[in-house]
Amino acid sequence: MEFCDECGSMMQGRDGTWVCTNEDCGFEKPKGDTAEFVSAGKQEDSGVIDVSDAEDQGMPKTTVKCPECGNMEAYYYMQQIRSADESETRFFICTECEHKWREDDH
Structure with missing residues (x-):
């Protein structure tokens, strides 16, 4: 799950791009610019x-x-x-x- 850098709304994937679901925002970014999730595994x-x-x-x-x-x-x-x-x-x-x-x- 990706969230908008501008307004914090949830992003939606479209053709290799993340698009903000907030119609008033319109922020977009390439899917390659996402943060990597790293599992902590066993604490x-x-x-x-x-x-x-x-x-x-x-x-x-x-x-x-x-x-x-x-x-x-x-x-x-x-x-x-x-x-x-x-x-x-x-x-x-x-x-x-x-x-x-x-x-x-x-």
């Missing part, structure tokens, strides 16, 4: 995140019980680690013992 984990300086990075804090030491405060951040139609995963870092854990929505 991979983005790797290790250094959280040792969480406080220096201004990470927000929340009230949650650390499963390691029982402290009731932790830094948190959210990251998309599954497919786009799944909710983000919340990661916590204890402000006391720096234990790291995650919480998924189920």
Whole structure:
């Protein structure tokens, strides 16, 4: 599917040309000038995140019980680690013992 560079309306293919379906616009361009779609395929984990300086990075804090030491405060951040139609995963870092854990929505 192609969209008009001028007005954002849907384009229609005619004889090797994309033609804007908005009659007031009239924008046209050759079909060869389209952006290439690249599939991301299987998403991979983005790797290790250094959280040792969480406080220096201004990470927000929340009230949650650390499963390691029982402290009731932790830094948190959210990251998309599954497919786009799944909710983000919340990661916590204890402000006391720096234990790291995650919480998924189920």
